[in-house]
Amino acid sequence: MSTHTSATSSRSSLPPKSGTVAATADADDLGSLGYDQQLHRNLGRFASFAAGFSFVSILTTIFQLFGLGFGFGGPAFFWTWIVVFLGQYMVALCFAELSARYPVSGAIYQWSRRMGGEVLGWFGGWFMILAQIVTASAAAIAMQVVLPNIWSGFQIIGDDPALASPSGASNAVLLGAILLVVTTTINCLGVRWMSYVTTIGVICELVGVVAIIGVLFTHANRGPDVVFDTGASGGDGYIWAWIASGLMAAYVMVGFGSAGELAEETKNPRRVAPKTIRQALTLSALGGGLLIIGALMAAPSLTDGQLAEQGLPYVLNAVLSSPWGTVLLIDVAIAVLICTLAIQTAASRLMFSMARDGRLPASKRLAHVNSRTGTPILPSILVGVGCLLVLLVNVGNDAIFATLTSVCIILIYLAYLMVTGPLLVQRFKGWPGKRGEETDAEGRPLFTLGRIGVLVNALAVGYGALMVINLSWPRAEIYNPSGDMPWMQWAGPIAVAVCVLAGLVAFPWTKAHPRPVKVGE
Template sequence: MSVPITPATGVRPTSGTDAGDLGEFGYDQQLHRSLGRFSSFAAGFSFVSILTTIFQLFGLGFGFGGPAFFWTWIAVFIGQYTVALCFAELAARYPVSGAIYQWSRRMGGEILGWFGGWFMILAQIVTASAAAIALQVVLPSVWSGFQIIGDDPALTSSSGAANAVLLGAVLLVITTVINCIGVRWMGYVTTIGVCCEIVGVVAIILALFTHSHRGPDVVFDTGLPGTEDGYIWAWIASGLMAAYVMVGFGSAGELAEETRNPRRVAPKTIRQALTLSAVGGALLILGALMAAPSLTDGRLADEGLPYVLNTVLSSPWGTVLLCDVAIAILICTLAIQTAASRLMFSMARDGRLPFSAVLSHVNTRTGTPILPSVIIGVLCVVVLLVNVGNDAIFATLTSVCIILIYLAYLAVTVPLLIQRLKGWPCKRGRETDAEGQPLFTLGPVGVVINILAVCYGALMVVNLSWPRAEIYNPSGDMPLLQWAGPLTIIACVLLGLCAFPWGKKHLKTVKVGE
């Protein structure tokens, strides 16, 4: 029989094709299903992109907490892994594009699902812009010819800000074209890019460890922040660096309808993307702390990882590294834009966005939703333009957008916990994928892990939203920016209430049965 979709509806996996499996949710197979396991893993790993993010944010963590900020990386990984385990269990049971939206809707209902998707898509647009603008930090150092506007490459200068927008816009045009010509090409580019990034990370780690000036016990040094009272608060603030980096690992779920046997592949690649990113990131941080020429001259906090690498690597190898970072920025931007376009497509397909009919159209030749990819690219460029007028506001936007990602995660883990307490999944141990293999399940420890995921997410939202002038208004010129976190949450909720399709009934149906 057919019934309307309801929260936590049990859907019977079939033993047939992936397209037939998707049909159980009431959707036709429109997207081209051509991604394998490594491409699925690459989507999550490239979204996190430790080579891009640690390159940018190392100084933030060190400046707040000194060398001991290393332990915040471990703490955030443990918290995020509880979230990843919950996502993996959902990915096995709901392999549908627009993962965060679909999971929160099925667990908590239409309104919560819509807001989960709303928060995530806003965050992804800003995050893609932040990734694209990072080219300005890299390319002019590779070749001065990339500084097309003016002669000052600093992001805080007027010429640097304008040039950053130009380079970022060109990058977004490239990623938009790749997204439009098909997921197969996106998979090729991402796979090659991830391989380059992994090689680059390994090479950097080896270079750092072979040029160390101190031992690994440096991670127990609280540095200058530890000489003041209340170090624990400085240490908690230093955890923002890891919180900014370790997001997006669930991108494998966003591409579920384009992945072969997603019930089996997506749960594995979600966990693998986060784990490998965490291990590689921990070694990068440790290596940088051991190889830094000085921990007290202030340069490590101001210049971050580039300061260490410039002293370790000779000029030719440093240039090769910067090229590798540029590749990482490309695939990071591509992965985020792809995830955002699939989320927009998924919400439009359910009639939850304005102009849903055109937004949900899939090009039959490329098998991709072209219009959402173009719209996401255009919106990212619009966000980039903010940096020309005020780089402080742009930096604040990129910080607060991470809060929206954690809120979107809570929109999944909180209702999942409620459903779990009611007995979800009701067919535990008897569900199978398209190949007849048992689905990933947390079993009896699911409730405990889910509680930890909710507690971690709530604490991190508070930590990210806390009005720290050092994060949101470092120059002190705009006091209102200090409250950007809570104000942004309120603004996004109010805008979401206005944009929500009130009175529009959801018409999708699914087939359920025992």
């Protein structure tokens, strides 16, 4: 086993630590993995949970994507939510076990390189950075769906707020750009400020989710058995439509591992991160599932086409009076803010982690941490600028922007596979060794899957591979809805190939890793 194993094992008989002593123990623990404590370690358990929950952000994503799932599979698309949750929970369990043993920023990059080697680790990080930049842009553009409905004055450009219209697309970029400036500024101020904003935002989102679920269930027009209705898509070919409807859940339930990205800023991360990774996904899945059922029960109609076209806003506008509807929309706007902030934060920490190892261009500058804020400021700014550039695509062609956001989810699932795949191989070789002997900073045993580890891991790999195929499938409805650009149906495989080729060019082939690790330790 690696150096940290013996280091953590030697603490097993020590009493729990607090305050400065605990911070020193966490810093020493990080040192055993080869890194100095540069980032400020200010995050507690709830803040760690908030990072993952706000990345998933069910208010933001279900608000945007409900119509996608319903349009393909009708009410029975609900069951894809359960399937995706179970598959992603297998992945989350693997991440939880890894986060307990490697509590280092840049989680996907760090985990994949320690399980599969430097090349695989680098590409895992590369895919994840690209995906997070596009995902943050997609989250930011959601402000156009929300703010003009709160107050018409937010429609600054033109008078048509529809995202597909020229004025709506331009205004979406303007509102998204303003949001990105705000979130980038918060990131530059330090993790403490990020924590304050995210914590308050998550509390607001949780209250909003509970309130919406309550309203939907008290305005039901039909019973919960609606989830067995296949809608107009029923028939011999329904299974394919149902599989396609699963893209909605696949798009939503990602980013739950953000607690691992912030491990170097979390107190006692070996204990906290495994819990918050699982809690963020589980609570998101529970809340999202109830939102979907509630919307299906409360929708004025399931057959007039409005639910597929407008999604959740169609239902909410029908059941809420104007003042309460406005309050709800404000809550959704807060959710969009913290979702964008959480994604940017995760991306900047991943970029910092790779740069600290000299694996990116201008690594020395990217790895610099401001001593006052304890934040890698340049990565935060660079991620923000990258998001703005992606956002501009929506002005020229909103279909291409939508395609980009779909493709980036493929990259996330591939990055996850670059962790779970090599991890499964290492399990067959005996990973983790000294099971039950490793402890956290408080002397408690680390989270472990024990004997079911191989089964859980194998299910995670199988699920991930099937989902990559499902996400990449050349569906015209997803990648070329207008029918104007047939080549875009193959956007998934094409984009992955381009990212791989670009990665091969950017990979530091001539530079030795300054902190090499022995795979599997």
